[in-house]
Amino acid sequence: MFPAVLCITAVGAMLAAMGRIAISRPGLLLILFFFFFAFAWRLLSVLYIDVFGPVYSEQLERQLGPGLAVLPLAASQALIIAALLFSFRPQRLRALSDNSVIRNSAVLKAGAWSLADLAFCVVGLFVLALWLELLIRGHIPLFAGLERFDYARLYGGPLHQQLLEWGPMLAFQIGVLLSLPALCGKPLDRRFGALFAALMLYLFAVGHRFSSFYLYLSFLMIPMGAVLLGKQWTGAISLGKLMRRVWLPALGFVLLVGVALIYSYAVVRGSETVAIQTKLVQRILVQQGEMWWMTYERVFLRNDWNGDYAFFKLFVDPFSPNRNSTMQFLMEMGLPLERAQFIIAQGSAYTGGWPEVLFELGGPAGGFCLVAISAILFSEFMFLLTRCLVEERYVTCFFLTPIFYALSIFLVSGMVNSFIQLTFMIKIAAAVFAYVLEDRWRWSLITATPSVAGKPVV
Amino acid sequence: MSEAQPQISILEYFGGLSTFLDRSVRKRLSTIALGTLAVMFIVFLVSQMAPATYTATASVRLARVDGTELMTPQATAAQINQRAFLVRALDSSDAAADREDRGRKLILDSFNARPNLADSLTLVVTAASEKQARDVLEAAVNALNKEQEKLRAPLVSELSAQLALQDENIASLTRIRESLATGDSISPSAAGDASALVLRRVWLLDLTTKNEERLAAANAERRKMVSRMGPMKTYPASLSEDVIIIQSSPRPVRHAIFAGAIALLALLVYAMIRMPGSARAQ
Numbered sequence A: 001m002f003p004a005v006l007c008i009t010a011v012g013a014m015l016a017a018m019g020r021i022a023i024s025r026p027g028l029l030l031i032l033f034f035f036f037f038a039f040a041w042r043l044l045s046v047l048y049i050d051v052f053g054p055v056y057s058e059q060l061e062r063q064l065g066p067g068l069a070v071l072p073l074a075a076s077q078a079l080i081i082a083a084l085l086f087s088f089r090p091q092r093l094r095a096l097s098d099n100s101v102i103r104n105s106a107v108l109k110a111g112a113w114s115l116a117d118l119a120f121c122v123v124g125l126f127v128l129a130l131w132l133e134l135l136i137r138g139h140i141p142l143f144a145g146l147e148r149f150d151y152a153r154l155y156g157g158p159l160h161q162q163l164l165e166w167g168p169m170l171a172f173q174i175g176v177l178l179s180l181p182a183l184c185g186k187p188l189d190r191r192f193g194a195l196f197a198a199l200m201l202y203l204f205a206v207g208h209r210f211s212s213f214y215l216y217l218s219f220l221m222i223p224m225g226a227v228l229l230g231k232q233w234t235g236a237i238s239l240g241k242l243m244r245r246v247w248l249p250a251l252g253f254v255l256l257v258g259v260a261l262i263y264s265y266a267v268v269r270g271s272e273t274v275a276i277q278t279k280l281v282q283r284i285l286v287q288q289g290e291m292w293w294m295t296y297e298r299v300f301l302r303n304d305w306n307g308d309y310a311f312f313k314l315f316v317d318p319f320s321p322n323r324n325s326t327m328q329f330l331m332e333m334g335l336p337l338e339r340a341q342f343i344i345a346q347g348s349a350y351t352g353g354w355p356e357v358l359f360e361l362g363g364p365a366g367g368f369c370l371v372a373i374s375a376i377l378f379s380e381f382m383f384l385l386t387r388c389l390v391e392e393r394y395v396t397c398f399f400l401t402p403i404f405y406a407l408s409i410f411l412v413s414g415m416v417n418s419f420i421q422l423t424f425m426i427k428i429a430a431a432v433f434a435y436v437l438e439d440r441w442r443w444s445l446i447t448a449t450p451s452v453a454g455k456p457v458v
Numbered sequence B: 001m002s003e004a005q006p007q008i009s010i011l012e013y014f015g016g017l018s019t020f021l022d023r024s025v026r027k028r029l030s031t032i033a034l035g036t037l038a039v040m041f042i043v044f045l046v047s048q049m050a051p052a053t054y055t056a057t058a059s060v061r062l063a064r065v066d067g068t069e070l071m072t073p074q075a076t077a078a079q080i081n082q083r084a085f086l087v088r089a090l091d092s093s094d095a096a097a098d099r100e101d102r103g104r105k106l107i108l109d110s111f112n113a114r115p116n117l118a119d120s121l122t123l124v125v126t127a128a129s130e131k132q133a134r135d136v137l138e139a140a141v142n143a144l145n146k147e148q149e150k151l152r153a154p155l156v157s158e159l160s161a162q163l164a165l166q167d168e169n170i171a172s173l174t175r176i177r178e179s180l181a182t183g184d185s186i187s188p189s190a191a192g193d194a195s196a197l198v199l200r201r202v203w204l205l206d207l208t209t210k211n212e213e214r215l216a217a218a219n220a221e222r223r224k225m226v227s228r229m230g231p232m233k234t235y236p237a238s239l240s241e242d243v244i245i246i247q248s249s250p251r252p253v254r255h256a257i258f259a260g261a262i263a264l265l266a267l268l269v270y271a272m273i274r275m276p277g278s279a280r281a282q
Helices: A002-024 A026-052 A070-087 A090-095 A115-137 A148-154 A158-184 A190-205 A210-232 A239-268 A273-286 A290-301 A307-316 A325-334 A337-345 A356-390 A394-413 A422-448 B010-027 B029-049 B073-080 B083-091 B102-110 B130-181 B194-229 B252-273
Strands: A055-057 A062-064 B053-061 B112-115 B120-127 B244-249
Touching: A002 A026, A002 A070, A026 A055, A026 A070, A026 A210, A026 A273, A026 A290, A026 A356, A026 A394, A055 A273, A062 A290, A070 A290, A070 A356, A115 A158, A115 A190, A115 B010, A148 A158, A158 A190, A158 A210, A158 A356, A158 A394, A190 A210, A190 A239, A210 A239, A210 A356, A239 A273, A290 A325, A290 A356, A307 A325, A307 A356, A325 A337, A325 A356, A337 B073, A356 A394, A394 A422, A394 B010, A422 B010, A422 B252, B010 B029, B010 B252, B029 B252, B053 B130, B073 B083, B073 B112, B073 B120, B073 B130, B083 B102, B083 B130, B102 B120, B102 B130, B120 B130, B130 B194, B130 B244
Parallel strands: none
Antiparallel strands: A055 A062, B053 B120, B053 B244, B112 B120
């Protein structure tokens, strides 16, 4: 009984901390929604395994739990939240308010063709071409009862493949252009809202279900969160006010996801009701936490971990170097090798990865140190991104987006091999270059503009 | 809606950025150009002094007996990736047999086998010469065959024994056919007993037919057995003909370009930071 109470208390404390952030800093909640949602889901899943175990896992073909696996997971997530609260401390947030911050629009002249107009044309053409590609190719998964993976493999055109690769980052850019006008007290740029809706409908038509909608919406909301943080101290905008403005699209979005889920399980997969129930229990309550439970059992219960081997399998010799090596490694450790490699070769992967990968690399104590380092890096990067958003640094935000995406994927699925790719180095170099260029150029403008030069700066 | 937006002009925005970059670069053009070239030149020279190494990649078709693999690709890869295996392979071949050889450590550190989907492995090794790299791969495959011989030999000898039995059976059936065909067996036992002669001929014909059927079946079985032992279904592990060998070091041009890119970025950042007028207003 005591272990169950301990686990429930830990999860309750973490959920309460997230709730407190949601109430006191709604902007921060929007920025971190992608992570908080994943964190809360994993916590509840591991809690279910801990408290109701032994629970049978279909994917691992073994019993999991009971135990105290949720405690180190909650502690890791607590480190992230602590780092975020430190990075987004009140002094820094106050410096992002209207009184302190100098936006690009304050030092630049207006012109006939704005950045938003150009972006709308480019993104609009892309979305239009995407729909045309779908219609011309003729196989619409929604009507043909195709799985999204099968569509992408068999019929997906080049634009569809580009969307799968860059879609979340596109959603982030749409979010920037949609919400940044609100920083200057203007309404949201609804043209970009319409483009986002067209993208969501496209994803619905090509058979996507929950995960893509969650990912795209989370990335869209991040700039909105930055706007809320920028306006928090002046009280010009609040979560309630924002929700009142967007309740209708939000309701439509929820309905779209609901229909997509029901259609996928009931029509495309044609499952029986009992089978659907079993699958949902596995999907919602077991699969989110099962890989963490395996790591917990290996590292914390059996002290069976090998950082050198993990490093080798993650960075030097993963089974499929072009994909997330963390989950491949965890699957190879948790399943019979041949079965794990067969599943990976089919293109599938299980859920999880963070903080599993850090504990596999560093062991029970070193793992927490790695978690703390990753938490500090992540929280400082998030603050940097938020500051650039609030200052309307479009170019810097554009080049920071791929790095933010890589960090996001690391914090949710533990992907670390993307950090050692040459393309990632180039992205880092481009981001550094763009940041310094825009930063120095801004300051040269600010010092030359007497009306804003006297403002206190961050 | 666009009328309500803060209209940051594209020309103003990107024009301003490019002008600032242009001014920064112009002001320190010589430093940037010379610094980048100097770094590239130094890295080129240093990289050129590095010893030459070659990386060989080849696929290995795994051994089978009677169409069945002796070990799975995963298990074979795990066996080959053991350091002791490679040490044995190197010791038993000319490739880096000398334990003091500098290239031997390079080979031991770089050698790697990874399972492929279609019953094969990919071997990768880096060595001091093209020949040595190729020899190491061949040595590894030879060592693999040698170690798998323990598994392979009983299966092959079992098949050989079955084949020998079938040969014996065919020889026996052939002898019977010959004896039935000689005609001695149908010589009449009593002259003028026509009905007995007819009966004997029918019986003999039946015997011959049955013998032919058994002989044909035995021959078919033998062909099947020969096919099971043939090169399509029974073979040792073998290295593919297409061994890809590339020079992995020195690559002075590549290293120089890489270092030059880093130096260029650093110098550009330096030029922008040192740009007059961009000093932070405090």
